[in-house]
Amino acid sequence: MTNSPVHVIGGGLAGSEAAWQIAEAGVSVVLHEMRPVRGTEAHQSDRLAELVCSNSFRADDWAGNAVGLLHAEMRRLGSLILACGDACQVPAGGALAVDREGFAQAVTDRLSAHPRVQVVREEVAGLPPSEWDSVVVATGPLTSPALAQAVLGLTGEDQLAFFDAIAPIVHFESIDMDIAWRQSRYDKEGPGGEAAAYINCPMDKAQYDAFVDALLAGPKTEFKEWENVPYFDGCLPIEVMAERGRETLRHGPMKPVGLTNAHRPQEKAHAVVQLRQDNALGTLWNMVGFQTKLKHGAQTEVFRTIPGLEKAVFARLGGLHRNTFLNSPRLLDRQLRLKAMPRLRFAGQVTGVEGYVESAAVGLLAGRFAAAERLGRPLDPPPPTTALGALIGHITGGHLDGGKGSFQPMNINYGLLPPLEPPKHGADGRRIGAKERGRAKKRLMGERALADLDAWSAVRTPEPAE
Numbered sequence: 001m002t003n004s005p006v007h008v009i010g011g012g013l014a015g016s017e018a019a020w021q022i023a024e025a026g027v028s029v030v031l032h033e034m035r036p037v038r039g040t041e042a043h044q045s046d047r048l049a050e051l052v053c054s055n056s057f058r059a060d061d062w063a064g065n066a067v068g069l070l071h072a073e074m075r076r077l078g079s080l081i082l083a084c085g086d087a088c089q090v091p092a093g094g095a096l097a098v099d100r101e102g103f104a105q106a107v108t109d110r111l112s113a114h115p116r117v118q119v120v121r122e123e124v125a126g127l128p129p130s131e132w133d134s135v136v137v138a139t140g141p142l143t144s145p146a147l148a149q150a151v152l153g154l155t156g157e158d159q160l161a162f163f164d165a166i167a168p169i170v171h172f173e174s175i176d177m178d179i180a181w182r183q184s185r186y187d188k189e190g191p192g193g194e195a196a197a198y199i200n201c202p203m204d205k206a207q208y209d210a211f212v213d214a215l216l217a218g219p220k221t222e223f224k225e226w227e228n229v230p231y232f233d234g235c236l237p238i239e240v241m242a243e244r245g246r247e248t249l250r251h252g253p254m255k256p257v258g259l260t261n262a263h264r265p266q267e268k269a270h271a272v273v274q275l276r277q278d279n280a281l282g283t284l285w286n287m288v289g290f291q292t293k294l295k296h297g298a299q300t301e302v303f304r305t306i307p308g309l310e311k312a313v314f315a316r317l318g319g320l321h322r323n324t325f326l327n328s329p330r331l332l333d334r335q336l337r338l339k340a341m342p343r344l345r346f347a348g349q350v351t352g353v354e355g356y357v358e359s360a361a362v363g364l365l366a367g368r369f370a371a372a373e374r375l376g377r378p379l380d381p382p383p384p385t386t387a388l389g390a391l392i393g394h395i396t397g398g399h400l401d402g403g404k405g406s407f408q409p410m411n412i413n414y415g416l417l418p419p420l421e422p423p424k425h426g427a428d429g430r431r432i433g434a435k436e437r438g439r440a441k442k443r444l445m446g447e448r449a450l451a452d453l454d455a456w457s458a459v460r461t462p463e464p465a466e
């Protein structure tokens with residue numbers, strides 16, 4: 001154990017939370033934030049934890065919403081971001097929305113006033129000096145180019161992305177398997193011997209034509225000028241492929257060859273949409289090749305015209321953004337340390353989570369891990385049944401590697417937690433309807449998460465012997 005401080009690079013949502021957790025654990029911390037010395041394309045001020053776009057932390061209901069559950073867990077662990085969010089609330093129905101400037105000012109004031117926190121306004125423009133033996137890198141989606149290049153040097157070219165190309169992800173239980181079927185193209189076995197790895201949704205010609213028309217007509221989000229997002233031929237948005245010709249999708253991600261409809265073997269599909277398992281639990285499936293810039297409302301509408309997905313519940317919708325993030329499942333250990341250089345720990349959006357709350361949540365864990373390591377009391381990650389444990393599980397192991405570029409940023413959602421079966425009948429013997437069961441399931445998952453989190457946070461590893 002040493003007395004030297006932990007260094008946190010980046011005073012955004014994740015870095016501010018990490019610094020707070022480290023300081024509250026009794027360890028000194030130096031927080032390096034480059035603003036206002038150097039700005040980003042999105043930040044406007046020199047405040048810590050600035051919200052660059054919406055002022056909402058989304059739904060605040062622990063019993064009915066996964067991000068609400070994450071709020072509840074973070075509050076229990078003394079989150080600075082949640083405490084300042086609660087103190088600066090503005091009316092927003094069931095959501096936790098905040099006064100943007102008041103919130104960032106509150107975070108700045110509380111960190112600046114903490115006796116164990118030193119805030120330094122400077123860019124860390126390369127690998128942190130070797131005498132910084134414990135570092136949390138929380139530099140976000142707009143990490144400064146000099147630091148990004150240095151990280152790239154450690155990870156290799158294809159392990160740090162500068163853009164995301166997100167395909168929608170669907171909850172397995174919402175796919176109609178009376179229409180869809182499982183099969184790999186040409187029944188080809190994968191490395192694990194699985195010959196039915198994909199879920200296939202068939203389309204006839206009329207359905208395909210209507211789908212292409214809807215893609216072309218649907219409203220798209222525009223890139224901001226500074227984003228300068230390039231299109232790579234390997235991951236073009238589907239609507240751009242559709243613009244290149246009516247048949248392009250049928251010869252690309254929607255090709256029907258090598259597949260036989262298990263429900264109607266005589267019928268040859270005109271096109272097939274494939275979904276690939278996205279997480280080890282098998283609860284989430286991504287739509288293969290369906291990265292898109294369609295607006296979210298249009299995505300839901302258009303993708304629900306696909307046979308088998310009429311009632312699809314989306315864990316995540318598609319998008320393309322400027323975003324710096326690591327291939328974390330390959331690069332980071334369960335303590336969020338870079339395997340290639342364990343003195344560097346990563347936190348926030350750069351680890352492949354998406355959103356203010358998720359970024360702060362990973363900052364909270366990185367801060368606790370760094371402090372525990374410094375104090376010589378190693379800390380296990382929270383259990384996978386908690387929202388915090390599910391998030392860290394996803395970025396460090398739960399995601400299935402589907403090849404280059406398959407790991408994409410993710411919001412917290414129930415599909416990342418182990419499923420749980422709610423009772424089919426109430427205490428009075430009455431059969432419970434599907435909607436009510438869905439609500440009961442979320443509440444039970446919330447109760448399980450909070451109980452497991454309390455048990456986890458109550459465990460104290462003994463002080464190391466002197």
Ligand SMILES: Cc1cc2nc3c(=O)[nH]c(=O)nc-3n(C[C@H](O)[C@H](O)[C@H](O)COP(=O)(O)OP(=O)(O)OC[C@H]3O[C@@H](n4cnc5c(N)ncnc54)[C@H](O)[C@@H]3O)c2cc1C
Nearest residue numbers: 010012013014034053054124139140144348349355356359
């Ligand atoms: C344009 C845009 C809009 C977004 N809108 C939303 C939204 O509406 N809702 C939502 O939930 N999420 C949104 N996100 C996604 C994401 O949740 C936020 O970007 C979030 O702020 C990420 O938290 P973070 O702590 O990882 O990064 P940030 O909050 O961006 O913090 C990173 C900090 O590191 C600093 N920094 C960078 N490089 C260095 C360096 N080399 N040395 C020192 N400091 C450095 C930056 O100045 C910044 O303060 C958006 C992202 C972008 C890019």
